[in-house]
Amino acid sequence: MTGKPFEPAANVSLQSRNTLRLPAEAAWYARAGDVTELRRALDWADRQDLPVLLLGGGSNLVLAGDFPGLVLRVSLGGRCWSGVDNGSAILEVGAGENWHETVMYSVRSGYRGLENLALIPGTVGAAPIQNIGAYGVELSHALVDVSVWDREQGAERVLTCEECAFGYRDSLFKRQPERYVVLKVRLRLSKRAPLRLGYRDLEEFFDGQAIDALTAEDVAQAVIQVRSRKLPDPDFLPNAGSFFKNPVVSLAQFESLQQRFPDIVAYVGQDSAKLAAGWLIDQCGWKGHRDAHVGVHNRQALVLVHHGDGQGGELLGLASRIRDDVQARYSVALEVEPRIFPVSMREEFRF
Ligand code: EPU
Numbered sequence: 001m002t003g004k005p006f007e008p009a010a011n012v013s014l015q016s017r018n019t020l021r022l023p024a025e026a027a028w029y030a031r032a033g034d035v036t037e038l039r040r041a042l043d044w045a046d047r048q049d050l051p052v053l054l055l056g057g058g059s060n061l062v063l064a065g066d067f068p069g070l071v072l073r074v075s076l077g078g079r080c081w082s083g084v085d086n087g088s089a090i091l092e093v094g095a096g097e098n099w100h101e102t103v104m105y106s107v108r109s110g111y112r113g114l115e116n117l118a119l120i121p122g123t124v125g126a127a128p129i130q131n132i133g134a135y136g137v138e139l140s141h142a143l144v145d146v147s148v149w150d151r152e153q154g155a156e157r158v159l160t161c162e163e164c165a166f167g168y169r170d171s172l173f174k175r176q177p178e179r180y181v182v183l184k185v186r187l188r189l190s191k192r193a194p195l196r197l198g199y200r201d202l203e204e205f206f207d208g209q210a211i212d213a214l215t216a217e218d219v220a221q222a223v224i225q226v227r228s229r230k231l232p233d234p235d236f237l238p239n240a241g242s243f244f245k246n247p248v249v250s251l252a253q254f255e256s257l258q259q260r261f262p263d264i265v266a267y268v269g270q271d272s273a274k275l276a277a278g279w280l281i282d283q284c285g286w287k288g289h290r291d292a293h294v295g296v297h298n299r300q301a302l303v304l305v306h307h308g309d310g311q312g313g314e315l316l317g318l319a320s321r322i323r324d325d326v327q328a329r330y331s332v333a334l335e336v337e338p339r340i341f342p343v344s345m346r347e348e349f350r351f
Contacts, residue, residue, distance in 0.1 A: 006030070006044045008070060017058045017073070019121060019234035022312045024063035024341075026053070026071035033075050033096075035156065038149060038181060045070040053341060054181060056095070056123035060130060060240055060338040064312025064345035074125055076183055079105065087191040090144060095125025095182045099132070107216040111189035113142040116196055118220040119227045121234060121241065125182040129173045130337070131166045135199040135223055140166035147184040156183070168274065169245050169337060177339075195219050201226045230300045238306040239297065243319060244277045244334040257330060277326075277334055278302035284325045294318050316340070316349040323351075 012029035015021055028050070032038035045052045051069035055061075075096035083090040089111060093102050099122050103114040116137035120127075128146050132139050143161045150157045159180075165172045173180055195214055197206055205222045206214070232239050246267075249257070254273035257264055261283075265276035281287070281301040288298035293310025295318070297303040304315055323334045340346040 006040045008041070008044070012071070014055075014058070014063055014067070014071065017055060017071075018061045018063050018240075019057065019059040019238060020062060020240050020306045020312075020315070021234075021238035021308070022063045022306060022310070022315070024312065025066045027066070027068050028070040029073070030070065031073040031075050033077070035076070035149065035183060038072070038074065038076075038183075041070065041072050042149075042151060042181070045072075052178070054125075056126035057098070057121055059121035059234065060126060062240065062312055062315060062336075062338050062340045064316055064340060065342045067341055074123075074181060074183075076125070078184075082186075089189055091187045091189055092184060093124045093187070094184055095123060097124045098122075099124055099127055103220060104217075106187075106189055107220045110191055110216070112191065112193045112195060112216040113187065113189040115216040115219040116199075116202075116223055118223040124185055128164060128166075128171055128182060128185060130169045131164075131171050133169065134227075135202055136196050138166070138168075140164070142187045142189065144186040144188050146182055146186075149181040149183055150179065151181065152179050168248065231303060232297055232299075232305060237297075238308075239303050240338045242277070242302045242337050243304040244281075244302060244323075245337050246274045246277045247280075247332050247334060248272050248274050249332060253331075257332075261330070275332060280326045280330055280332060280334075281322055284322070284329055286322055286325070289318075291318055296322070312340075313345065316345060316351070319351070320349045 008028040008030035010028060012026045014024045014026055030041050032041050053067050053071045055071055055073045076094040077096050078094040079097060080092050081089050082092060091106055100119050102124055103118045106114050116135040117132060120132050120134060127139050140161060146159045146164055148157055148159055197203060202222060205226060251273060254266055265279040266273045278301045286296045287301040289296045293307050294315045295305050295307060297305050304319060326332055326334050336351045340351055
């Protein structure tokens with residue numbers, strides 16, 4: 001590849017670049033605004049055998065130490081419509097675009113499909129990694145395909161929704177974290193798809209209102225209000241959203257738990273049950289708990305917060321105490337949702 005030499009910045013603070021506002025430094029830092037810049041940066045890191053951390057909005061990240069390699073902010077932009085036909089359309093969005101702004105753009109254009117996913121922090125490129133989900137909808141419900149740079153094959157590829165192997169807060173990208181860089185996603189939206197109002201919080205919000213008259217934008221505004229009531233705004237109280245996944249257990253385990261704890265909250269499926277981790281943590285008495293610099297949010301026990309001047313290690317220490325408590329009381333293993341760096345800290349705290 002020709003062009004200007006790649007010159008990343010050295011020793012860059014990441015504190016303002018992660019929504020938990022944890023202090024950490026990148027040995028090297030650069031932005032990639034297009035595929036050429038991205039390839040140049042990846043080639044540079046590969047030549048020196050340096051690890052690469054791809055950064056979107058930094059909203060699903062726990063930094064518990066400095067990063068010894070290249071932190072790469074993927075900022076590929078752009079939004080356009082294609083395949084507009086008879087009330088449905090495909091929205092193509094670059095990985096660096098803001099997710100919430102994309103949702104609002106789609107609903108204001110009169111399209112349905114993304115409204116339940118309003119106000120989720122982060123970028124479009126991060127959305128498929130953990131298959132973002134809220135209020136009964138997951139990204140995979142609207143996703144057509146994902147364009148990626150495949151570092152193993154050294155080529156641009158398009159992965160269909162099926163190939164992305166999405167599950168609850170899970171995807172191919174999580175299972176092979178070094179391999180793919182998301183460049184663009186394509187979403188199928190529709191003007192006539194039914195609105196999804198079955199989640200309890202939304203049902204309560206619209207109780208008594210004429211559902212037929214609602215627009216996708218009304219639902220997005222409701223989601224914004226419901227989320228704002230429960231979840232702290234990272235700009236005011238740094239956090240990374242849900243710190244743990246809701247654990248999925250067998251129906252037999254759920255039934256035995258329910259006998260001992262009749263109030264346990266779960267979403268029961270055909271072959272398994274997803275337990276509300278927030279309820280389990282809350283019942284163990286952690287809601288509103290505060291250590292010196294870190295704590296548990298006082299309105300949603302699933303969200304850990306950083307009150308300032310803390311370190312990632314303190315947060316992981318708190319998370320491991322919560323995990324051990326839930327394990328001891330309910331025999332249920334909690335799994336951390338955000339990515340943890342460096343890997344040594346993940347191992348130290350057994351996450
Ligand atoms: N609950 C408690 N105490 C708490 C928190 C929750 O008893 O402190 C109970 C609630 O009363 C409710 C149940 O647990 O009955 C579930 O709570 P909620 O509806 O707030 O949802 P959640 O399961 O805790 C999930 C997602 C959120 C998403 C909401 C809404 C995960 C890990 N989290 O939370 O996603 O916004 O549903 O759909 O799946 C995120 O991923 O960062 C995130 C915020």
